[in-house]
Amino acid sequence: MKAAVMRSGASQLQIEDLKQENPRPGEVLIRTGAAGLCASDIHIIHGTAQLPLPCVLGHEGAGTVEAIGEGVRNVKPGDRCVLSFVSNCGHCRMCRSGHPHLCDVNALSGAKQFDGTTRLVDQSGGEVFQMSKLGVFSEYQVVPAQACYPMPDDVPMEVAALIGCSVTTGVGSVINAPKVKPGMTVVVIGAGGVGINAIQGARLMNASQIIAVDIAEHKLEFATRFGATDIIDSTTTSPEEAILELTNGGADLALDTFGSIETTQQAIGSLRKNGVAIVVGLAALGDKANIDLVDIVRMQKTLTGAYYGLASPHETFRTMIDLYLKGDLLIDEIIERRYNLEEINEGFEALERGENGRGVIVFD
Ligand SMILES: [Zn+2]
Numbered sequence: 261m262k263a264a265v266m267r268s269g270a271s272q273l274q275i276e277d278l279k280q281e282n283p284r285p286g287e288v289l290i291r292t293g294a295a296g297l298c299a300s301d302i303h304i305i306h307g308t309a310q311l312p313l314p315c316v317l318g319h320e321g322a323g324t325v326e327a328i329g330e331g332v333r334n335v336k337p338g339d340r341c342v343l344s345f346v347s348n349c350g351h352c353r354m355c356r357s358g359h360p361h362l363c364d365v366n367a368l369s370g371a372k373q374f375d376g377t378t379r380l381v382d383q384s385g386g387e388v389f390q391m392s393k394l395g396v397f398s399e400y401q402v403v404p405a406q407a408c409y410p411m412p413d414d415v416p417m418e419v420a421a422l423i424g425c426s427v428t429t430g431v432g433s434v435i436n437a438p439k440v441k442p443g444m445t446v447v448v449i450g451a452g453g454v455g456i457n458a459i460q461g462a463r464l465m466n467a468s469q470i471i472a473v474d475i476a477e478h479k480l481e482f483a484t485r486f487g488a489t490d491i492i493d494s495t496t497t498s499p500e501e502a503i504l505e506l507t508n509g510g511a512d513l514a515l516d517t518f519g520s521i522e523t524t525q526q527a528i529g530s531l532r533k534n535g536v537a538i539v540v541g542l543a544a545l546g547d548k549a550n551i552d553l554v555d556i557v558r559m560q561k562t563l564t565g566a567y568y569g570l571a572s573p574h575e576t577f578r579t580m581i582d583l584y585l586k587g588d589l590l591i592d593e594i595i596e597r598r599y600n601l602e603e604i605n606e607g608f609e610a611l612e613r614g615e616n617g618r619g620v621i622v623f624d
């Protein structure tokens with residue numbers, strides 16, 4: 261089967277023919293339907309985040325169950341599934357305390373399956389890892405049963421793929437955030453795949469003002485289709501000052517969906533007293549923001565991170581699917597480009613150029 265593999269030192273993914281083992285107990289073989297191209301994959305390609313190599317990248321995907329291993333009961337062959345890029349073990353402290361997306365065992369086993377072994381072998385017999393236990397840039401994948409969330413037939417594969425990362429991360433980081441209430445003012449820094457969905461989350465929570473900040477004018481215009489009420493081009497305007505003026509004193513909630521020192525500082529600087537800043541986008545490894553400690557105390561600001569929409573991914577998937585089917589959550593409208601697997605590097609180049617919306621790999 262074909263897969264896009266990241267090899268050490270390579271700046272591009274290469275399409276290789278890999279051997280796929282059968283699912284072991286507790287695992288599922290998925291035939292991939294669609295896979296989204298996400299900035300987190302680019303971090304791996306550029307080396308600003310690390311994975312063991314060689315590795316099949318891709319963590320935003322959906323597919324159909326082809327076969328199940330022994331003991332799998334949550335899905336059966338033929339089920340169409342959203343795939344979670346965190347599989348939960350169910351018995352670590354994080355899983356037991358209601359935070360399965362922060363599962364310790366999942367983090368420790370990383371790009372291997374839960375038993376610490378791999379399911380992919382390359383042409384020279386070497387083992388190949390799977391990003392997030394998935395590696396959705398491949399025709400088939402063996403994944404933990406816990407990664408699979410069965411969905412109704414009327415959710416298209418491309419839509420389901422986006423629910424697997426950018427939609428759940430963006431919308432979830434707002435609707436599951438602390439101190440959220442109707443009428444709040446929200447700032448979303450970064451109008452990429454996650455940012456547009458954070459804007460949708462704010463719209464779904466009836467925010468009175470949704471201010472999008474980006475460095476690309478065309479992305480800001482695109483963001484207004486998803487609910488942004490005001491836009492700020494941070495290359496020409498200082499976002500903090502403009503936001504303090506637009507909101508008459510600062511926003512209740514500010515999200516850094518890009519993930520960098522500068523944008524996180526902008527998020528904190530845009531808050532009113534008692535406001536909440538959330539870092540959603542992944543910065544480069546080692547990045548450390550400079551925070552005004554007196555400001556954070558006197559203004560009683562909260563700074564927090566949000567991983568995978570702050571809650572159980574399966575529970576957020578359920579909400580996203582319901583809202584999509586009701587027509588309240590726009591997902592088809594985010595997909596601007598479609599590629600086949602061989603065109604994957606072209607797709608990442610478009611993402612890096614900052615083109616609007618999401619690119620998706622579609623499998624036959
Ligand atoms: Zn992602």
Ligand SMILES: [Zn+2]
Nearest residue numbers: 349352355363
């Ligand atoms: Zn766990």
